[in-house]
Amino acid sequence: MRLKEKVAIITGGASGIGLAACERFLEEGAKVVLADFNEMEANNQIEKIREKGNEIDFIQVDVSDEDSVCRLVKETKKKYGKIDVLINNAGITDDATLVKMNIDQFHRVLDVNVKGVFLCTQAVAPTMIEQGKGKIINTSSVSGVYGNFGQTNYAASKAAVIGMTKTWAKELGRKGINVNAVAPGFTLTAMVKKMPEEIIEKMKGNVALQTLGKPRDIANAYLFLASEEANYVHGHVLHVDGGIMM
Numbered sequence: 001m002r003l004k005e006k007v008a009i010i011t012g013g014a015s016g017i018g019l020a021a022c023e024r025f026l027e028e029g030a031k032v033v034l035a036d037f038n039e040m041e042a043n044n045q046i047e048k049i050r051e052k053g054n055e056i057d058f059i060q061v062d063v064s065d066e067d068s069v070c071r072l073v074k075e076t077k078k079k080y081g082k083i084d085v086l087i088n089n090a091g092i093t094d095d096a097t098l099v100k101m102n103i104d105q106f107h108r109v110l111d112v113n114v115k116g117v118f119l120c121t122q123a124v125a126p127t128m129i130e131q132g133k134g135k136i137i138n139t140s141s142v143s144g145v146y147g148n149f150g151q152t153n154y155a156a157s158k159a160a161v162i163g164m165t166k167t168w169a170k171e172l173g174r175k176g177i178n179v180n181a182v183a184p185g186f187t188l189t190a191m192v193k194k195m196p197e198e199i200i201e202k203m204k205g206n207v208a209l210q211t212l213g214k215p216r217d218i219a220n221a222y223l224f225l226a227s228e229e230a231n232y233v234h235g236h237v238l239h240v241d242g243g244i245m246m
């Protein structure tokens with residue numbers, strides 16, 4: 001029960017890594033707000049979670065929309081009176097090589113992956129400052145650290161997440177708030193499953209552990225950073241990638 005009574009907002013909680021994080025946090029006693037754009041998928045997953053006897057909230061949000069994010073934070077505070085953990089996990093890809101990428105693709109990915117992380121953190125920060133404590137965990141990617149073929153927009157967005165993490169660690173550390181990032185390697189979720197089989201096999205070959213990550217592997221890293229065990233971990237980018245690049 002490493003998160004007993006902790007209130008956690010998990011964006012992008014309806015699928016993949018975010019869903020695994022919701023499940024993992026519930027196992028550790030957290031009160032979880034699953035925040036996602038995809039209402040249908042969220043309701044499907046929530047039904048399954050409740051069938052297992054767990055309670056969970058769903059608030060529909062578009063992380064790239066300021067009003068929507070404000071509503072998420074307001075409703076969470078109204079119900080629980082506090083926010084202990086924010087997991088900025090929602091993210092999208094829209095791949096194309098440099099010369100083929102159009103400006104809409106570029107903006108779409110930055111809107112969700114950068115503006116979304118900014119808006120959610122900005123909306124939650126005053127509550128955590130008032131509390132004198134809180135944990136903010138942002139999701140970067142191996143692509144943001146090393147670059148990746150066909151991912152100008154995504155790599156830029158995930159590198160920006162690292163820059164924001166370190167900046168907020170400097171600004172919010174003195175307020176008692178831990179800010180860290182997780183940089184997942186290739187993890188078997190909808191995002192990766194839509195790639196061609198031969199590319200997935202090639203990716204596996206680049207991983208020292210010779211296997212792709214499971215959503216729960218990343219959820220465990222979120223859990224560690226959200227727990228009291230990580231109270232002195234700050235401004236850190238935790239690579240959870242099976243040793244893809246060393």
Ligand code: NAI
Nearest residue numbers: 012015016017037038062063090091141184186187189191
């Ligand atoms: P996923 O595609 O399975 O899930 C993403 C979730 O975010 C979906 O439920 C989707 O509805 C939600 N979402 C998308 N746009 C949204 C918006 N505007 N507002 C609210 N929710 C929105 O993706 P996955 O693989 O679970 O990825 C989770 C995070 O991990 C993302 O930030 C991704 O960039 C990052 N990541 C994933 C890797 C992978 O190999 N799967 C590798 C490195 C990083």
